[in-house]
Amino acid sequence: MAAENSHGADAVGTDQTCAICLEDPTDPLHLPCGHSFCDGCLNEWRSRYGEEEEMKRKCPICRARIPPSKEMVATLHAYRVQKQLLEDNNNTSSERYQDTCHLLKEAEERVGSDWDGVTVLQDNNDKPPVVMPHYIFKAIQKGDTKSVLKWINANPREDRANATISGSIVPALLLASYHGDLTVMVILLQLGANVDGRATFGTTAMSGAFKGKGDINEKVRLLLSWGESFFPGHDCSREGCISVARKCGHHEVARLLESELGGRRCEIVGLSERPELNGKTCVADEYLPASDQYRVTLETKTREALLLGPSNLKRRDRTPEDCGYYLEFKNGRSVRHDFDSSEDCKAFVAALNGGEARPVVTEEAEARAERAAAELLAELGLDDSPNVFATGDGQVMKSKKKKGGKKKNKKKSK
Numbered sequence: 001m002a003a004e005n006s007h008g009a010d011a012v013g014t015d016q017t018c019a020i021c022l023e024d025p026t027d028p029l030h031l032p033c034g035h036s037f038c039d040g041c042l043n044e045w046r047s048r049y050g051e052e053e054e055m056k057r058k059c060p061i062c063r064a065r066i067p068p069s070k071e072m073v074a075t076l077h078a079y080r081v082q083k084q085l086l087e088d089n090n091n092t093s094s095e096r097y098q099d100t101c102h103l104l105k106e107a108e109e110r111v112g113s114d115w116d117g118v119t120v121l122q123d124n125n126d127k128p129p130v131v132m133p134h135y136i137f138k139a140i141q142k143g144d145t146k147s148v149l150k151w152i153n154a155n156p157r158e159d160r161a162n163a164t165i166s167g168s169i170v171p172a173l174l175l176a177s178y179h180g181d182l183t184v185m186v187i188l189l190q191l192g193a194n195v196d197g198r199a200t201f202g203t204t205a206m207s208g209a210f211k212g213k214g215d216i217n218e219k220v221r222l223l224l225s226w227g228e229s230f231f232p233g234h235d236c237s238r239e240g241c242i243s244v245a246r247k248c249g250h251h252e253v254a255r256l257l258e259s260e261l262g263g264r265r266c267e268i269v270g271l272s273e274r275p276e277l278n279g280k281t282c283v284a285d286e287y288l289p290a291s292d293q294y295r296v297t298l299e300t301k302t303r304e305a306l307l308l309g310p311s312n313l314k315r316r317d318r319t320p321e322d323c324g325y326y327l328e329f330k331n332g333r334s335v336r337h338d339f340d341s342s343e344d345c346k347a348f349v350a351a352l353n354g355g356e357a358r359p360v361v362t363e364e365a366e367a368r369a370e371r372a373a374a375e376l377l378a379e380l381g382l383d384d385s386p387n388v389f390a391t392g393d394g395q396v397m398k399s400k401k402k403k404g405g406k407k408k409n410k411k412k413s414k
Contacts, residue, residue, distance in 0.1 A: 019061050020045060029121060033064035040196060040229040042066075057112045067119040068111045074169075075202045076111050079104040132163040132172065140172060143181040145329055148172075152191060161191035171197035177205040177223070180214020183334045185222060186327045192320050195226045198236075204228065207235040210244045220245075220253050224263030225283055225324075227317030259287035261294060265324060266313040281316060281324055281342045282306070299324045300340050322346050 018025040020041035027039035037045070037060075045060050057066050068076075083104055086097045132151070139147040152160040163172050173193040176184040185205070189195060198204050206228050209219035230238040238257060245254040256262035261284045268277045282296040285305075294313060298304045318324055324345055326337045339345040 031059055031064065031066060031121070032119075033059050033062050035059050035061045035064075040227065043196075043229050043231050057114075065114070067121045068115060069121045071198050071202060072107070072111055073120050074200055076104075076107040078200055079107050129169065129171075130158050130160050130163040131166050132160070134166070136163070137165050137175070140175045140181065140184060141179050143179070143184065145181070145183055145187065145334065146332060148184055149187065149329055159192070161188050161193040162197060169198075169200045170203075171199065171205070173197055173205045174199055174203060174208045177219055178208040178212030180212055180219070182214065182218055182222065183327065183329070185219065187329060187334075189222075189226050189318070190320055190323055190327065195223060195228045196231075198231070202231065202236055204231065204236050206230075206241060207244075210241065210248065216245070216248070216250050217253055220256065221263045221283075224256070225265040225318055227264075227315075255287065259284075259289075259294070261310065261313055261315060262287045264315050265299075265318050266296065267316040268308065268312060269314045271308070271312050277306075282308075282313075284313065299338075299342065299345075301338050303338075321349060323349065326352075 017023065018028070018038045018041050019035060020037055023038075025036055025038045025041075028036045029039050029042055030036045057068075058064065059066055079100060083097070083100050086092060086094070086100060091097055136148060136151050138144075139151075152163075161172065164170050165175070171194065173185060173188050173195065174197065176188060195205065206220065206223050209216055209223065230236060230241070235241075235244075242254045242257045245251070245257065263284060265281060265283050268280050268282060271277050277298070281299040283299065284294040284296050286295040287293075288295060288307070291307070293307045293309050296306050296308055296313070298306065316322075322342055322345070324342060325339065326345060326348055328335050328337060337345075337348065339348065
């Protein structure tokens with residue numbers, strides 16, 4: 001045992017390649033046995049590759065015991081407390097009690113009967129999350145992007161993009177997903193919100209997308225392109241999400257989730273017919289099972305559509321530094337900036353974070369955005385713009401019309 005602990009301590013202090021994806025680990029988790037994996041890769045192993053329950057709790061390399069995560073343990077304790085409260089209130093014949101017992105049983109199976117009741121898998125974030133004030137919780141509910149951004153930017157030293165509500169772990173991204181605010185979701189992700197952040201009961205932004213308001217298709221595609229993972233449990237597993245999508249009549253979303261790369265952002269590789277596209281990024285919009293191909297859209301201003309096979313696509317999730325496009329909120333509206341390459345986008349983000357001029361956005365592009373916004377305001381007859389989202393194909397959509405606005409006369413275009 002001493003030798004294992006020593007080996008694990010050495011592993012934590014060194015950089016290792018994730019043994020599942022064979023790349024530099026993202027949010028690495030260091031197991032007591034000494035092996036390290038990406039947080040998302042290990043969760044994917046538990047939910048997908050470990051077909052037997054016992055295998056899900058063992059290291060993919062050496063089969064040593066994997067301690068349960070903090071979230072798994074928190075979920076287990078929460079269901080135990082809920083079950084006890086229902087029993088104390090003699091409420092054991094209700095449907096809620098039956099559901100709680102079922103969920104508790106699932107939680108106990110995920111943790112495993114051989115858990116020592118103490119050891120948990122340590123993550124890389126020992127700091128407690130920032131708690132958002134109640135008015136910010138209300139702002140997210142109402143889609144008040146301006147107030148949310150103003151609060152986040154007021155203290156850059158705090159990780160406010162991953163803030164939670166008071167009294168429970170419910171991340172801001174999950175709240176925005178549930179309330180259907182796509183603009184707030186994008187901006188939170190650009191600011192570093194954890195796409196895999198989970199609530200106390202294990203709920204993710206993906207499962208929240210199915211239960212809340214707004215366009216489920218758009219929310220699911222957004223989260224997939226940022227690399228959201230699937231977790232054990234009905235609501236958070238791939239199979240569970242597919243089942244919910246079909247029950248709700250969202251068959252297009254279900255088909256997207258059934259494919260390996262559906263909705264994911266990818267890099268084009270090994271394309272001999274058009275070698276100039278190798279290294280370019282795209283989004284896999286649809287899987288065509290008959291031909292085993294994906295219909296993809298290039299992340300360029302032309303937004304060219306192609307049919308590519310899985311061998312020509314390598315998953316490349318969006319990150320705050322490499323987001324593919326940038327959604328800017330300015331003067332009460334949101335404007336999307338598209339680029340001709342991911343390198344241009346990364347340069348834009350780097351310059352923006354450094355407070356420098358943004359050389360990759362041309363004056364013509366800025367003028368087009370300003371023109372579109374001005375035309376929209378004139379058409380709506382508003383003094384101030386509401387929350388406006390300019391899409392990549394040049395369309396502009398409003399999320400809420402401001403009440404009491406005075407109409408202005410349209411100015412003729414020069």
